[in-house]
Amino acid sequence: MAPRDLAAFAALLADDTRADFCLALLDGRAWTAGELARHAGVAPSTASEHLGKLAAGGLLAEERQGRHRYVRLADHRVAHLVEELAAHATPPGSAPGPHSLKAAGTAAAMARGRTCYDHLAGRLGITITEAMTERGLLSQDTGFALTGRGAAWFDELGIPLPRTGRRPLVRGCLDWTERRPHLAGVAGAQLCRHALEAGWCVRIGSERAVKVTEAGEQALARLLGIEPGTLR
Template sequence: MPPLALAETAALLADRTRAAFCLALLDGRAWTAGELARHAGVRPSTASEHLSRLIAGGLLTEERQGRHRYVRLAGPEAATLVETLSSYSPPAPRPTSLRESTRLTAEARARTCYDHLAGRLGVALADAMIDRGLVATDSGLAVTPTGRAWLADSLAFSPPARSRRPLVRSCLDWTERRPHLAGALGAALRTTALTRDWLHPVGTGRALALTPEGTRAFRDLLGVEL
């Protein structure tokens, strides 16, 4: 990437409002401009200007349905960029309210990172899959033959024969400061956990709550105890 292009990309996130938008969109959902404006505490016209810059810069993509304009992160690569930069940020100030403290605690325990799992749960699952030989780290991350069999048996997931998306890759967790797993494997794990009610969303943010079924499933499948 040329230096100018890198500087322009960095400048997109060097603004509190645009950064707040991108962090909110790490939940993997599409948000309206009005929802993001209320989330960041700015006027709709201000939000629209910032969203246009993020879309033009390739970090966000938009969909229009009638009068509504929906935006989401442009893809896994954009999500990884935002999450990784967050992990290099200085420690966040102490929460100023019980509500904020509760949200941050829940997100640190388990949350979505675009379309995969993050927080202590995400890191614990990554460690367990590596320890059990499902994912190898010898020369970069790779799913082993044992791991492919586990995906088919445990998650009913068979990787597509041809896909531009890597089967597994590392994503630096901003609360744990250690990697969790992304890629098609990470997305399959999150989808399965939500579909089978191992996890369920908490409120309107990124936090996920572990259910009794999830506690048993993660313990039985990967030996993970939280």
């Protein structure tokens, strides 16, 4: 890759509006241009211009359904890139405080637990990752690796681990609020899906925040020895 190509790619995120779009799309959903325009507080024409640049640069994928144009992050690799950049963007302790009670509540909920594209993040994701490591289900000795015991654990829970495509089975993703890696990859995505489908977690608000339910506290305590109070 030529230096100018890297600079051009980096420039795609060197804009507040485009960065805001990518952070919003970390929820894993497809958004319309109008929804993103309202989210970022910009005119529809401005949103369309920025979305065109992101799509042309390979960061977004576009879909059309009738008159509606939907966009989403191109794939899990783009989501990983955005999340890691967010983790490195603001050094610990230097982030300004929220400007309102609502913003403070949203920030606190996101820090407690959220989805990062298609896996769990925040204190919830970190707690689960560390509990899996302590129980020998996950190894972090030389990068992330699922142990034989871990594979059996997923199988016992009836959580499939499809081995298709180039996506790694497990991978560490640097958490931008906790500054430690949480579980990503196929295993992280499947565990998140199971947690939502089984009612261990529920989405709250319009952001990516998730909340652990009472059933989820009981399940995680039984399966991973996680004390319920650490998830609240």
